[in-house]
Amino acid sequence: MIDPYGRHITYLRVSVTDRCDFRCVYCMPEHMTFLPKAEILTLEELDRMCSAFVGLGVRKLRITGGEPLVRRNVMSLFQSLGRHLASGALDELTLTTNGSQLARFAEDLRACGVRRINISLDTLDAAKFEALTRWGKFDKVMAGIAAAKAAGLAVKINSVALKSVNDEEFDNMIRWCGEMGFDLTLIETMPLGEIDSDRIDQYLPLSVVRSELEKRWTLEDTDYRTGGPARYVRIVETGRRLGFITPLTHNFCESCNRVRLTCTGTLFMCLGQEDAADLRAPLRQSESDGPLIVAIDEAISRKPKGHDFIIDRRHNRPALGRHMSVTGG
Ligand code: SAM
Numbered sequence: 001m002i003d004p005y006g007r008h009i010t011y012l013r014v015s016v017t018d019r020c021d022f023r024c025v026y027c028m029p030e031h032m033t034f035l036p037k038a039e040i041l042t043l044e045e046l047d048r049m050c051s052a053f054v055g056l057g058v059r060k061l062r063i064t065g066g067e068p069l070v071r072r073n074v075m076s077l078f079q080s081l082g083r084h085l086a087s088g089a090l091d092e093l094t095l096t097t098n099g100s101q102l103a104r105f106a107e108d109l110r111a112c113g114v115r116r117i118n119i120s121l122d123t124l125d126a127a128k129f130e131a132l133t134r135w136g137k138f139d140k141v142m143a144g145i146a147a148a149k150a151a152g153l154a155v156k157i158n159s160v161a162l163k164s165v166n167d168e169e170f171d172n173m174i175r176w177c178g179e180m181g182f183d184l185t186l187i188e189t190m191p192l193g194e195i196d197s198d199r200i201d202q203y204l205p206l207s208v209v210r211s212e213l214e215k216r217w218t219l220e221d222t223d224y225r226t227g228g229p230a231r232y233v234r235i236v237e238t239g240r241r242l243g244f245i246t247p248l249t250h251n252f253c254e255s256c257n258r259v260r261l262t263c264t265g266t267l268f269m270c271l272g273q274e275d276a277a278d279l280r281a282p283l284r285q286s287e288s289d290g291p292l293i294v295a296i297d298e299a300i301s302r303k304p305k306g307h308d309f310i311i312d313r314r315h316n317r318p319a320l321g322r323h324m325s326v327t328g329g
């Protein structure tokens with residue numbers, strides 16, 4: 001799949017549920033309205049969707065959500081998608097998780113062919129963690145992280161940088177990730193969906209974080225790229241990678257290789273734009289994948305050049321109405 005700007009689309013992120021067992025303050029309001037279950041694709045339909053994309057050239061699949069591991073029987077989806085790893089059609093099957101269910105599932109994920117996972121963790125302070133996630137249990141997540149490591153999964157920790165919340169903690173996070181053998185990625189808050197608080201209060205530019213960190217750590221630029229919005233450095237003192245995801249202060253769109261599928265079968269060609277394509281109707285229209293493939297090709301031909309997020313005082317409202325838990329981040 002090649003889009004109008006010559007970019008090869010080789011990476012599909014799939015949100016398998018919009019539901020979650022946490023209510024992170026930057027992600028959702030406490031009383032979040034979820035999609036009616038009837039609108040959600042079945043696991044078999046999700047497998048068909050993913051397999052169609054793999055057939056069209058997708059080499060990397062990331063399962064996300066909401067919290068992907070709270071979807072009932074989700075491990076059967078991982079198992080069936082694992083066949084594309086075995087056949088060589090897929091290079092990587094991975095997931096982004098809040099870690100709450102990993103103590104249960106880490107071994108099974110490894111058995112399905114998962115080798116690397118992203119775990120979201122914004123703080124190492126238990127009380128702060130529980131305030132930030134509202135419903136999360138810190139000890140359970142730490143046990144999940146330990147289980148992932150014990151199962152031999154390579155772990156990358158994702159932390160959203162939040163002003164006056166975790167901005168004092170990055171040194172500690174870097175040290176801990178170094179000890180655990182994890183890479184770390186810092187993420188700027190993105191203006192997606194209404195939340196209970198004000199995003200201006202949370203927004204912390206990573207350019208500021210980086211120049212602070214450079215006073216204490218040796219950050220070596222690397223040319224490591226994933227085609228996404230992260231730029232990576234190597235921290236000489238720990239030997240681990242540190243990524244910066246800066247959708248608001250940096251333009252990363254020219255190398256974009258990805259599209260996002262929601263759990264209702266809507267394909268977003270760009271995280272920062274409203275345009276989307278319904279793939280559920282063509283999927284259900286026929287037992288053959290013909291209509292689905294036509295719809296995917298048509299959607300890719302509409303992939304926009306880039307996004308235009310802004311957070312400022314005048315535009316103090318979400319740039320997009322949908323939450324990150326819908327498109328999966
Ligand atoms: N529940 C899983 C988790 O937390 O890892 C997967 C889905 S979550 C939506 C994916 C990532 O998006 C997480 O790392 C989360 O911190 C991040 N995220 C959520 N809302 C965000 C926002 N408004 N701005 C930036 N990152 C956000």
Ligand code: SF4
Nearest residue numbers: 020022024027066098
């Ligand atoms: Fe759930 Fe992940 Fe959103 Fe937190 S960031 S509320 S864990 S979907």
